[in-house]
Amino acid sequence: xxxxxxxxxxxxxxxxxxKGNTKIDFQHKLIYVHEKNHTSELIKSQLMKVYRQHxxxxxxxxxAIYQPYYRVEINTVRIKKLxxxxxxxxxxxxLNFNLNLMMAPRPIIAYVVVHEMCHLMHMNHSKSFWDAVxxxxxxxxxYRSWLRTYGHLLNFDYDIILGEQKC
Numbered sequence: 001x002x003x004x005x006x007x008x009x010x011x012x013x014x015x016x017x018x019k020g021n022t023k024i025d026f027q028h029k030l031i032y033v034h035e036k037n038h039t040s041e042l043i044k045s046q047l048m049k050v051y052r053q054h055x056x057x058x059x060x061x062x063x064a065i066y067q068p069y070y071r072v073e074i075n076t077v078r079i080k081k082l083x084x085x086x087x088x089x090x091x092x093x094x095l096n097f098n099l100n101l102m103m104a105p106r107p108i109i110a111y112v113v114v115h116e117m118c119h120l121m122h123m124n125h126s127k128s129f130w131d132a133v134x135x136x137x138x139x140x141x142x143y144r145s146w147l148r149t150y151g152h153l154l155n156f157d158y159d160i161i162l163g164e165q166k167c
Contacts, residue, residue: 005031005047005103005156006104006154007024007031007051007102007103008102008103008104008105008106008109009103009104009105009106009108010029011029012024012029012030012031013029013030013031014030014031014033014043014047015030015031015032015033015057016032016033016034016043016163017032017033018034019033019034020032020034021034021048022034022047022049023050024050024054028053031047031050033046033047033127034046040127044156047156048081048099048156051099051102052079052099053092054102055079055097055099055101055102056077056079057111058097058102058106058109059077059079059097059109060077062109062110062113063077063095063113063117065110066110066113066114066117066136068118069136070114070117070118070119070120070121070132070136071094072093072120072121073093073097073120073128074093074094074120075093075116076093076094076095077092077094077095077096078094078095078096078097079096079097079098079099079100080096080097080098081098082096082098082099082100083099083101084097085098086101086112086147086151087101087112087113087115087116088116089116089117089119091123093103093118093120095120096116097112097116098109099156100155101129101152101154103153103155104147104151104154107139107143108143108147111133111137111139111140111143111144112147114133114136114137114140115133115137115140118132118133156157160162
């Protein structure tokens with residue numbers, strides 16, 4: 001198979017197996033995909049399922065870290081396959097995050113979580129908004145720049161088609 005894919009900013013080799021469940025072996029940087037037919041669409045579907053499960057847990061952890069500082073009411077957290085945004089929020093306290101973000105390094109994910117939480121206080125990109133972001137993510141400019149430079153590489157379709165990921 002020979003495909004690699006990013007997971008939390010690190011390259012993992014994807015390998016197919018006919019046994020067990022799809023799982024990620026952190027120690028050996030391997031992703032075992034349980035899929036008998038080995039078609040790229042089925043493999044992509046399995047990867048997205050595992051990423052979604054891991055992302056739910058990661059987002060819960062990140063929100064728990066930052067919510068005491070910002071004291072915002074969060075209604076629901078959703079993971080979506082967004083086309084052009086890393087996250088979004090609504091005035092009802094709903095937070096949405098792009099599943100592809102699970103490929104980014106964890107500090108980038110934390111920045112996006114804080115960014116969206118701060119939008120619950122300031123529904124704009126005013127100085128007050130950026131000051132709130134900077135309280136917990138002082139390097140936010142560096143992370144925003146990283147997303148602008150490398151964000152196009154964080155994409156399941158890119159990985160499946162090319163088979164290699166560089167970042």
